Amino acid sequence: MTERAEIGADNDPSFASEAETRRTADSSERAYLSIRKLLVEFKLKPGERINEVQLSRSLGVSRTPIREALNRLASEGFVSLTPNRGFFVRSLSTEGLLDLYELRSIIECAAFKLMCERADDSEIDRLRQYWEAIVDVYPNQPPDIILAEDEGFHLLIAELSGNPELVGQLSSINARIRFIRRIQIEHPSHDKAQITSHSAIVEAAVKRDAENGAKLLREHIEMTVSATQQALKDALLKVFAPDNGAELKRRRRGREG
Amino acid sequence: MTERAEIGADNDPSFASEAETRRTADSSERAYLSIRKLLVEFKLKPGERINEVQLSRSLGVSRTPIREALNRLASEGFVSLTPNRGFFVRSLSTEGLLDLYELRSIIECAAFKLMCERADDSEIDRLRQYWEAIVDVYPNQPPDIILAEDEGFHLLIAELSGNPELVGQLSSINARIRFIRRIQIEHPSHDKAQITSHSAIVEAAVKRDAENGAKLLREHIEMTVSATQQALKDALLKVFAPDNGAELKRRRRGREG
């Protein structure tokens, strides 16, 4: 079992530079971001046990900030903590993801309705402008940009609901499903449906048609859910294939692969 | 879990016993519970800066588990973290609370609808039984018990929705508004309204009347919101009066008293 800490974040530019006495500048926060990145990119694999020492070595900080970051990630649902055994990468079961999408749908529909009630015309116009500014170039961009713009669109609705808690919730949900959305986005059929959905949602917002807008959002999200089923399979393949099939088989022993 | 954390928690039986080498048994978790208790009981006051050293002394553990607990509390929204300045008790503004209640209403209504769709008859019956088992003694109990039973009722609905994310969200929200709910519960007008609401909700559940049940829930929660406004004032008085008025005045300088 030549473990070989291939976490490989040594080359993460946010760390490592200046091996000097620069003990400053919040290693905790950088550790958090780095680890989260490792998680969403499957460098740390679902179900896997996280070795703190290894991680701390590869990120070049002590275990303290690593643990702080992991604790944070635990209460955000990225990892789980078993006493005396450590942190584990949370398995992504199909149901788990669907639950998350369902929650997202609930939050977003509610946000939309509240926005219709509360936002003034200039605010609704901000939403329209946001979408119009990106709609033309939308499909011709790298996945990361598309994803960010899409999240921005939905997040803006949450903001215009006037309830910051909704924004917080949605952000957190977004972070957790981001990895799968990125994979989804690369499916070629995705873009056009996305565009027409968003345009229709903007239209409903301008008309302040809360019911219809919420319905569109729900459908918009549900539409992606069915695609998610397939994307999830792709993801699992992508994650476990590189090494070999044995890995997958081994994982099966535990709950929810 | 009966840990009574008088900020001078040296006398907290969950700690301190056996000053032996018993370095075992998760100080972090206990610190988390203790600090959260201090927060909901206003032993640590809104806006106040939290002194880690002091806390660690009074809880009898080192700063490490204190910090882990605080980080957790931070991502749950109880406290906020300003780099290099430390943790602050999150101020409770009126809007902040209303936002939280609104979120709660959203989650619970959605949970109820999902429960109507998905739960089988025996599960719905569990809800009915839960309520019938406590309805008779409900008002004649100490506030903590009433609160726990009430939360249990609503949490059960979330569970029966079949979506564990909803349970998690609701738990977290409950924890954050618990302190104000406890104060509310002591208002004498509270009980009867609570009882009739819950009974009606159970009835709707049995009939699987999703729309009506959600409406009842929404009203049930909104009803408490108006009471919350007053309860909040009471709470602030209760918090700041004991010392003296100057404290209150000082806080005013910062945002949202």
Place this chain on the structure above:
DNA sequence: GAACGCAATAGTGTCGACACTTTCTTGACG
């Protein structure tokens, strides 16, 4: 006497070390 530094103090952020627990290895026993 008010504004400005500047030293002293208090407090956070991170580290390395060590105690305790879990997991792995090895070897005796059936």
Place this chain on the structure above:
DNA sequence: CGTCAAGAAAGTGTCGACACTATTGCGTTC
């Protein structure tokens, strides 16, 4: 051969110490 136990190794949980940053208090200057 498989099972189990004892010891070794690996890993987590917590601690005390120190580096660095913010704050406070004091003396100096205008």
